[in-house]
Structure formats: C-alpha cells, structure tokens
Amino acid sequence: MMRLPSSLTTRLALAYGLATAAILASVAAYLSSALSAQLEGRDESELVGEVLLVRHLLREVRSEAEIRADTHRFADIAMGHEGLILVVRTRQGEPLVTLNPRNETLPPLRVLPATTQPDKAMLQTWRPKNGVPSRGIAALGQLGDSDKAVEIVVLRDAGYRVALIREYRHQLLWATLCGAAVAAGLGFALARRALRPLRRMAADAAAVTTSRLATRLDVGSAPAELRELAAALNDMLARLQDSFSRLSEFSADLAHDFRTPISNLIGQTQVTLAQSRKTAEYEALLESNLEEYERLARMIENMLFLARADHAQVALDVRTLDAREELDKMAEYFEAVAADREVVLSVTGSAPVQADQTLLRRAVTNLLDNALRHAPAGSTVRVDVARAPTATGTGTGTSIRVSNPGPAIPPETLPHIFGRFYRADPSRRNSAASTGLGLAIVDTIMRLHGGSVTVRSVDGLTVFTLQFPAEPVPMPAAAAPAAVA
Known part of the structure; x- marks a missing residue:
C-alpha cells in the first residue's frame, strides 16, 4: 500500500x-x-x-x-x-x-x-x-x-x-497531464503560502520553554480556520503554565514538609548520641522519633493516594449507605478528641448516600479533624446530612455539611483551600499537626464520586459541603485534579 x-x-x-x-x-x-x-x-x-x-x-x-x-x-x-x-x-x-x-x-x-x-x-x-x-x-x-x-x-x-x-485523444491526454502538473505546482505554491501562518504558529510553539511558559500564540493575525487551534493551544499553554507553577510550588512545599520531620529526627538523634544517656532518655528519643515517622508515613500514604487518584487507579466500591449511621460512627470516633478540646459534636439529619464506604469515611474524617482543630473551646461542630438537588440540577443527591465556628477564612484563601500542602497560615506553626493534604484528599474523593466539595466562611462560621450525586459518575484519568499550590 x-x-x-x-x-x-x-x-x-x-x-x-x-x-x-x-x-x-x-x-x-x-x-x-x-x-x-x-x-x-x-x-x-x-x-x-x-x-x-x-x-x-x-x-x-x-x-x-x-x-x-x-x-x-x-x-x-x-x-x-x-x-x-x-x-x-x-x-x-x-x-x-x-x-x-x-x-x-x-x-x-x-x-x-x-x-x-x-x-x-x-x-x-x-x-x-x-x-x-x-x-x-x-x-x-x-x-x-x-x-x-x-x-x-x-x-x-x-x-x-x-x-x-485517436490523435485528438492523445493531444487531450498530454494537455490533461500538463494541466495536472501545472495545477500541482501552483497548488504547492499556494498551499505553502496558505500554510505560512501554521508554520509561524509552530515556530512560536517551539519557542515555548519552561522559562517562557507565558508565551502565547497570536490569535488575531491567524486565519479564521486556525484561530480555534491557536486559542486551544493558548489554553493548553495556560494550563501548562498553571500546572508547572503549581508543581514547582508543590515541590517546594513537599521539600519543606519533609525537611522538618527529617531535621527533627537528625537533630534529636545527634544530640542524644553526643554523650551517653540513660535508658529512659533513649526511650523518650525513640518515642519522639516514632511520632515523626508516623507523620512521614501519613504524608507518604496521602501522596500515594492522590497519585493513584490522578491516574484513575483507585477502584471504587460504590453502594447505598446510611449516611446518618456512618456519621454517627465517625462522631463517636472523634468524641474523645472533641471532649479533650471542649468541643461538642452534633449530628443531625438522615439520608441514603451512594458512595464508597472507606472513601466516605476518609473524607468526613478529614473534615472533622480540620473542624475540631479550628473550633474554639466551648463551641459546637455540626454535621448535617440531607437530600439536596445536585449542582447540575439533573436530580437529587445527598448533601453532608460540616460546620464549625471560629476565625473566618480570608476570601483570597478560599480558591486555594483544597490545594495540596496549602495552609492559610504562612508561618506553618501548626505544621506538626497537619500534612496539608487533608482537604486535597477530600476534593479528590468527591471528584472520584462525580460529586463536589465547596466551602463557605462568613460571620465566624466555616461550612464545608460534600455533594454526592444520585448516581456516581467515575472520574476519567484526564479529569483527575492536578497538584494545586
């Protein structure tokens, strides 16, 4: 052929x-x-x-x-x-x-x-x-x-x-061949001229490097047939620039969060080994190191989960669950933590939910852990479940809301709240208690279910809402969330 x-x-x-x-x-x-x-x-x-x-x-x-x-x-x-x-x-x-x-x-x-x-x-x-x-x-x-x-x-x-x-046909044949050859030559010249904007676009695209991701193709000067392509390439470059920027910030945050526990481990170990210690001191060192190891293990586990979700390698076992029963179990699990912080946990409402039980518990657990850390003593953290219209308006799903009083999240922070390793506190004074991946995992879990998570923080009340669809729509690999700074 x-x-x-x-x-x-x-x-x-x-x-x-x-x-x-x-x-x-x-x-x-x-x-x-x-x-x-x-x-x-x-x-x-x-x-x-x-x-x-x-x-x-x-x-x-x-x-x-x-x-x-x-x-x-x-x-x-x-x-x-x-x-x-x-x-x-x-x-x-x-x-x-x-x-x-x-x-x-x-x-x-x-x-x-x-x-x-x-x-x-x-x-x-x-x-x-x-x-x-x-x-x-x-x-x-x-x-x-x-x-x-x-x-x-x-x-x-x-x-x-x-x-x-016969002679007339021979002449027509030669005229046809010559005409076709001339047309091919003219077509080559015209096509080469007509494709000149495409070559310019290729040259502009070839000039894009990691240090020049802000470069964009000139859509205005492109022919009408190529404007859609140029616009699509510009959108792709914008996404690449955003992803690369977030990846750079993610790498910096990752290095920072790994460096802290490792530095603690090295420093404590060096100090302890500088001279002979009693058995109790060595035991205290090992206990302190164990906390850092556990924190590193949680970070690695969370990162592996996000990586598998990004590549659609998380298998969902979706079934109909009693959302109130699941929330009561998780409230009971956090009861001791809430009592230690002098916070009351309140669960209201009842509704079925189509979800993977393990991932549902993980998402709500992360929200409750986040709410209890920010709720002031003497306040109440509420968990409400109810049937609610889906975001697309095509049916009725299940809504789970976790709300806690406390300082409002700044409006400029809200768009980044579900980013990986993102913390609203730049000083990271609470970094030992958090890996910065909890809300990113919640967002990924909801995307895997075809649902969504939203946050609203006004008048001293922060509310996270999990919206599960009536029928879960598995998220394709291409739609998996990228790392957010």
Missing part, C-alpha cells in the same frame, strides 16, 4: 493535481465523445447528400454512354471527402463511375428505389479492410426523363475518423 507524503503541503499539491487531472480527464472524455458523434453525424449527412447530388446529376444525362464519356463530373463531387467511395453502375452491375482509391470490396447493400427519398435511418453498416464499422447506402437514380435507372453506391470508410479521434 502506497504511503502518503508526510508533508501537508505536498499532500495538498497532489490533491490539487489529482483533482485537476480528474476534471480535465472528464472534460476531455466529453469533448472526445462529442467530436466523435459530430463527425459521425456529418459523415452520415454527407452520404445522404451524395446520393441526392448524384441523382441530380443523373437527371442531366440521357444515357449510360454519356456517363462514361464524362465521369469527371461525378468523380469531382467526391473530392475533399476522405474515405468516400462512389460507384455508379448499371442494373446488371457494369461499372460506369468508380471512385474507390483503396479497392475496397463493395458490400451487398439493399438498394433503395429511385422514388424513395434517402435519410440517415436508411444507412447500412459495412466493414472495410481495416475492420472499422462504417456506413453506406445504395439507391437507384433515373437517367434524364427516361424510365431507365442506374445504381448508386456511396460508402464512407470510418477509419480516417477513428485515426482522427
């Missing part, structure tokens, strides 16, 4: 050439057919005309002898008619006038009476030596005013016409 050229310009040039060749070939075929039909019609008209002309000349002679004495007047009417054969003979077959340059054998033809007016429908087919089907006619013609008649045979060898059409 022949492969197409890789160059789009060459492909377009070939397409122009082939299209032109097809058009010219169609026109050539039509012209050739039309010319052949016209020539054939002209030959047939001439055959009928020759019979009428010979009959007219015969009316001017009185005897067969007079015809023999002046054959030129009959022979002259055949001059200039290539392939024409004219024979005038007696009823007994004795030739009076013979014009047959190639000595063709006369075919037996049906002879028309002298009173019959000849027309094209009376022409008969015969084959000369070259085998080309030709046309002819035989008719009687009266001598003068007498009742005596002679036989007129007029034939036309169509071989000349076939040769003429």
